[in-house]
Amino acid sequence: MHFEDFDASPAAAPAGAASSGPVRSTRLQYLIDNTPALIYCTVPSGDFKMTFVSNNAFNMLGYRPDEMLADPNFWFDHIHPEDKPRIVASLAEVFTEGQRVYEYRFRAADGRYLWMHDTLRLIRDETGRPLEVIGALTDITDRKAMEEALTAKGVEQQQLIGKLREAHEQLLQSEKMASIGQLAAGIAHEINNPIGFVNSNMGTLQGYVGALLDLIDAYDRAIAGDASLVERMAPMRQVADLAFVRGDVISLIHESIEGLRRVKEIVHSLREFSHVGETEWQLADLHRGLDSTLNIVANELRYKVSVITEYGNLPLVECRASQLNQVFMNLIVNASQAIAGKGKIRLRTGAQDGWVWIEIADTGGGIAPEHLTRIFEPFFTTKPVGSGTGLGLSLSYGIVTRHGGRIDVRSLQGEGSTFTTTFTVWLPQRSPHPAGGAAAA
Structure with missing residues (x-):
């Protein structure tokens, strides 16, 4: 590009120029x-060799125009x-197209x-033949820096919003668990008294029924020598179906007592979920607690689950050891029940x-995403009816919370060789x- 191309001859200049x-x-x-x-x-060719550079190149990039023109590959x-x-x-x-706009980085x-x-x-x-390509370079470094800063600020704000949302969800969960705890305490208190006297009455009734059956046996022995009396009593025995009643009433009483025992265990679990137990705070070796718990649930795990232990170095922990053992038992038993066939449980x-x-x-089947927010609620269970009360995890949650801790859970759907739920x-x-004190282990 030559500036004389822009000149106008005096002859061509308009009058009065x-x-x-x-x-x-x-x-x-x-x-x-x-x-x-x-x-x-x-x-206008593939190498795009520069044929003209304005003198402000030195102020913008630090290069002199003749330096840029001398190198045929300078731009590239x-x-x-x-x-x-x-x-x-x-x-x-x-x-x-005749024109293009680019934004790129250029080395000064x-x-x-x-x-x-x-x-x-x-x-x-x-004639339409390409003559040359003219370019106009503008420094937009400051603008790009502002855009990057705004983008980073936006990402930071999104992260902050995510943290606030997570904190809000945790707060809602804590409030819900506190409300459920109060409800559980009320239910346990209201049920405990009637269950107590019903259980006592069933024990007494069991004694009464045993005495009546013994009395019937005594009458049978007394009339055995009187054929006419035996004949008179036979229709009554047939109508009463005494042989069936004798076996069934004992079975009914035993089932009722077993049902009351299960209800008492549920009430006890509700009270444990809602209230601090009676045991003292002490310094305890959690590894010993884990090992003893594995021994207790060995029958649950035998022939089905292989247990992998990867213990690190743990200090003594100030805790109520018996309650934490209950937490470990609940989690280990739940892990075993989550495995349909044979699988593994890993303790770290x-x-x-x-x-x-x-x-x-x-290595079980995992927990569905819609269930993850509910697994610590009392009575919530995905097990078949009669297979669980839904109190194990809620009880564990309450115990760990009272110890000032927390329970994290992550799960992937799909049973396999990998560990799906942790x-x-x-x-x-x-x-x-601190008022609880800690005794020597």
Whole structure:
């Protein structure tokens, strides 16, 4: 591009023109050199060798125009390697569309990459043949920095919103569990008294029925020698179906007593879920508790589950050991019941920043996402009717919470060789109840 191309001869200048062609050329040179954009021209061929660069290149990039013109590959060689393929792939469109706009990073003389807004335009001669390509480079580094800062701020805000939402959900869960605990305590209190006297009455009734059956046996023996009396009593015995009643009444009483025993256990579990137990706080070895729990539930696991223990180094933990053993038992039994055929249960432990953690994982079928928020609610269970009360996890939740800890759970659907469901119990090494005291282990 030559500035004399822009000159107008005096003969061609209109009458009264205030300036001559050279003056306009000087003015045009001044405008180009002082515009915020770097103006450049290239040949309309594949190498895009520069044929003109405005003098403000030095102020913008630190290069002198003659330095940029001397290197035929200067433009390509200074584009950021990550941006170059995108530009090269679409440069041909300059010749079909006549104009293209790019944003890319360009290496300045000091080694920094500056973001550039580049507008390329194809110039053709009178016959339509490509003559040259004119480009206008504008430094948009500050704008890009602001965009990146706004994007980062947006991501940070989304993360903050996510944390607030998570905290809100945890608060709702805590409030719900507190309400359920109060409800459970009320139910346990109301049921406990009538269950007590019904259980007592059933014990007395069992004695009465036994005495009556003994009395009937005595009468039978007394009349055995009187054939006429035996004959008279035979129709009455047949109507009463005494043989069936004798066996059935004993079975009914035993089933009723067993049912009352189960109700008492449920009431006891509700009270444990709602209230702190009677045991003292003490320093305990949780590994011993885990091992003893495995011994207790060995029959539940035998022939079905292989247990993998990966114990870390645990300090003594200030706790109510018997209650934590109940938590371990509930989680291990649940893990075993989640495995349909044969599978594995893994117990891992560790300590971190004043906390200890106990992880119980299984290879069962996993927990459905819609059930994850409800598994700690009393009476909620996915087991068949009669197979569980739905109090094991709620009781465990209450015990761990009273110890100042928490239970985390993660689960993947689909039974397999991998560990699909993992419960992690987090406990502080020292009790959050300093008044409780801790005895020597």
